[in-house]
Amino acid sequence: MAYVIAEPCIDNTDQSCVAVCPVDCIAADPSVDRKFYIDPDGCIDCGSCESACPNQAIFRADKLPPSRVDFAWIDATWYRDPQAARDAVDGVASAA
Amino acid sequence: MDATAIQRAASAAGSPGRRDVEPNATLVARIDLTSTIARFTIRPDGGPLPFEPGQYFALGLTLAGRLVQRPYSTASAPGSARDLEFLVRLVEGGTFTPRLWALPVGARLRVGPAKGLFTLRRRDPRTHLFIATGTGLAPFLSMLAALAADEAAWPGTNPTSPRAVVVHGVSHVAELAYRDRLERMAAGPTRVRYSPVVSRPTHPDNAGWTGLTGRLDAHIDELCDVHRLVPAESVAYLCGNPGVIATAERILTAHGLAREAIVSEQYWPPEEHTPAG
Numbered sequence A: 001m002a003y004v005i006a007e008p009c010i011d012n013t014d015q016s017c018v019a020v021c022p023v024d025c026i027a028a029d030p031s032v033d034r035k036f037y038i039d040p041d042g043c044i045d046c047g048s049c050e051s052a053c054p055n056q057a058i059f060r061a062d063k064l065p066p067s068r069v070d071f072a073w074i075d076a077t078w079y080r081d082p083q084a085a086r087d088a089v090d091g092v093a094s095a096a
Numbered sequence B: 001m002d003a004t005a006i007q008r009a010a011s012a013a014g015s016p017g018r019r020d021v022e023p024n025a026t027l028v029a030r031i032d033l034t035s036t037i038a039r040f041t042i043r044p045d046g047g048p049l050p051f052e053p054g055q056y057f058a059l060g061l062t063l064a065g066r067l068v069q070r071p072y073s074t075a076s077a078p079g080s081a082r083d084l085e086f087l088v089r090l091v092e093g094g095t096f097t098p099r100l101w102a103l104p105v106g107a108r109l110r111v112g113p114a115k116g117l118f119t120l121r122r123r124d125p126r127t128h129l130f131i132a133t134g135t136g137l138a139p140f141l142s143m144l145a146a147l148a149a150d151e152a153a154w155p156g157t158n159p160t161s162p163r164a165v166v167v168h169g170v171s172h173v174a175e176l177a178y179r180d181r182l183e184r185m186a187a188g189p190t191r192v193r194y195s196p197v198v199s200r201p202t203h204p205d206n207a208g209w210t211g212l213t214g215r216l217d218a219h220i221d222e223l224c225d226v227h228r229l230v231p232a233e234s235v236a237y238l239c240g241n242p243g244v245i246a247t248a249e250r251i252l253t254a255h256g257l258a259r260e261a262i263v264s265e266q267y268w269p270p271e272e273h274t275p276a277g
Helices: A016-020 A048-052 A070-078 A082-095 B003-012 B097-101 B134-153 B179-187 B216-226 B242-255
Strands: A003-005 A058-060 B025-032 B037-044 B056-063 B066-073 B084-089 B108-111 B127-133 B164-170 B192-198 B234-240 B262-266
Touching: A003 A048, A003 A070, A016 A048, A048 A058, A070 A082, B037 B108, B056 B084, B056 B097, B066 B084, B066 B134, B084 B097, B084 B134, B127 B134, B127 B216, B127 B242, B134 B164, B134 B234, B164 B216, B179 B192, B192 B216, B216 B242, B234 B242, B242 B262
Parallel strands: B127 B164, B127 B234, B164 B192, B234 B262
Antiparallel strands: A003 A058, B025 B037, B025 B108, B037 B084, B056 B066, B056 B108
16 A cells, blocks of 8 residues: 655645655656656555655555545556646645 | 755756666675575765765666666764665565565666665764664664764773664564674774574574564564663664554653653554555
8 A cells, every 4th residue: 555645746846755755666757747757666664755755745545645646557657648737736736 | 945856946947757777786795685685785986975974865777768776774883984785675576675585696787876864863972772674784884883983082981881782573584684794893992782582483494593583573572671772871773674663662752761761763664564665
């Protein structure tokens, strides 16, 4: 069960999570991306990122609030189709 | 953002999801303590990797075409160590450790850069209380080596107090990793004290054990008194089982240690019962 980064990270990327992730499974292209993404295949569920995030943007996938469940798909998708994930993030941001 | 984060972000730029997966280290030695606990020594290709005592490295194996990594604190002395040693528990049914167990000496694997904030505060004159469960002992071997090196260059600590007290809790005597080394330290002039605790004294494997028994946290108060720890002159490092760490933090706080004098690293999230394997 991986962790997921939800919308509090959008346009508010503190990046403490990147520094503490023991297996480097959090990434983004800062020149393009509006948030960071957790690779569900690499995440080892240690929870370090959740504790480190000052924006309370990170949740265990099985504890995502209903309004944020799409972010599990967004994070996973970024690692195979980054543009699709970015489009989804833009959609969430514009709807907010 | 620190240098690691900048590096990670930069490496992701333009190539989302891609990471270095090529092996960059060799397994050069392995010592099995039990069927489920072993010491693994790896040699990075590019020479010694820098690290602070207490930090961990992500070891990685490519499984089914993807890199699978797990973080392990190194027991090695910082500085000039060519090899890195890790104390690892086999997690039955895990993704990573069963494959690690199957590796022969000479096998290739990947090691990432040192990470982690659970590091020794250097040149701290206080008595160091190191409390570990199971494989959580590993970072303390590294810290003890650093303390010994600092002591040689900086003999400014109180010679009447212990320099370090190591309390190691395990289920079985055979899991007392580095017992010989710690007993030698305790018998030598380094002012290190060593208090192993075996939680299952009635198990046949533990026959003959005459040391402390039961839960490690049940002995903390007593050991603070035995080793004459002065709360204001002590700093505690805790590593391993999150339940034991939480209890130990409460006991040490009640004993008079300041919150800033208690540093901990949990080997898995408190809500889980076992580490990722």
